[in-house]
Amino acid sequence: MRVKVIKVKEALIPSGLPDIDWAFNPYVGCQHGCIYCYGREYVSDREVARYWGEVVGVKENVVDLLKHEVKHKKLGVVGVGTITDAYQPLELEYELTKSSLNVLLGSDFKVSIQTKSDLILRDRELLSKYGNRVDVGVTITTMNEEIAKLLEPGAPPPSRRVRVLEELSESDISTWVFLGPIVPGLTDDLNTIREVVEVAANTNSELYYDKLRVKNFMLMPDHPLYRAARRALRYRWGRLFKVITEICRKYGVRCGFGLDYSASVSGESRGVISLDEFAKKH
Numbered sequence: 381m382r383v384k385v386i387k388v389k390e391a392l393i394p395s396g397l398p399d400i401d402w403a404f405n406p407y408v409g410c411q412h413g414c415i416y417c418y419g420r421e422y423v424s425d426r427e428v429a430r431y432w433g434e435v436v437g438v439k440e441n442v443v444d445l446l447k448h449e450v451k452h453k454k455l456g457v458v459g460v461g462t463i464t465d466a467y468q469p470l471e472l473e474y475e476l477t478k479s480s481l482n483v484l485l486g487s488d489f490k491v492s493i494q495t496k497s498d499l500i501l502r503d504r505e506l507l508s509k510y511g512n513r514v515d516v517g518v519t520i521t522t523m524n525e526e527i528a529k530l531l532e533p534g535a536p537p538p539s540r541r542v543r544v545l546e547e548l549s550e551s552d553i554s555t556w557v558f559l560g561p562i563v564p565g566l567t568d569d570l571n572t573i574r575e576v577v578e579v580a581a582n583t584n585s586e587l588y589y590d591k592l593r594v595k596n597f598m599l600m601p602d603h604p605l606y607r608a609a610r611r612a613l614r615y616r617w618g619r620l621f622k623v624i625t626e627i628c629r630k631y632g633v634r635c636g637f638g639l640d641y642s643a644s645v646s647g648e649s650r651g652v653i654s655l656d657e658f659a660k661k662h
């Protein structure tokens with residue numbers, strides 16, 4: 381693991397994500413090293429992109445920049461950790477996320493945090509203090525620890541992520557589960573989906589789902605997702621999404637597609653299928 385301490389010119393970047401005005405990423409790269417991570421496609425540092433998970437940049441001046449920017453930039457929702465995990469292990473030492481949250485929340489911005497780490501519980505008191513301006517999403521692709529380890533080698537196991545949802549929702553913080561990316565052949569079976577929806581139900585969380593978005597790096601024959609990525613290209617995602625919606629309805633969980641639903645399922649069947657039909661096929 382190599383750490384690069386760097387300086388940046390801007391802390392808050394206009395976001396192209398729905399419902400998020402600003403993107404805030406205190407680190408460049410991510411120690412969690414998920415094998416599907418799209419983040420590597422959005423960083424300009426070639427070394428970080430190439431050795432994703434092994435080289436991470438620490439933006440040493442980001443908190444000072446933020447203190448200045450909150451006085452001039454338009455109030456809105458800040459997505460914390462859009463192409464990094466703001467609670468990766470380095471945060472324990474550098475505390476850039478914690479300091480930045482103090483600045484943002486102390487300046488009336490709203491924050492939407494997405495993480496896979498229970499390190500966020502360190503900041504529970506702060507998040508709870510500003511609970512009406514905070515929501516926290518926890519990514520759970522599967523409750524199966526072995527598969528999670530394969531997909532997300534440096535991230536805490538799913539059981540620790542569940543604890544985050546439990547503890548934050550007990551503190552009256554809005555929580556959501558991100559079920560994604562769904563990987564054909566690994567995390568698209570009925571049991572996996574049901575277990576994750578159950579977590580959302582038990583922790584009073586909403587749920588967002590997303591498909592595996594195939595990127596060039598996954599289509600290299602030696603990449604561990606090669607077969608899954610090829611399957612994903614011809615997968616009938618629309619059918620799966622209907623099933624997820626049906627399971628969520630049964631559990632009383634509010635759910636929705638993580639990104640642009642219409643763009644991602646165009647040309648595929650939108651017919652509703654039953655759980656039995658789905659189970660037979662998988």
Ligand code: SF4
Nearest residue numbers: 410412413414417464
């Ligand atoms: S935790 Fe998120 S940012 Fe980090 S490697 Fe995994 S998908 Fe990428």
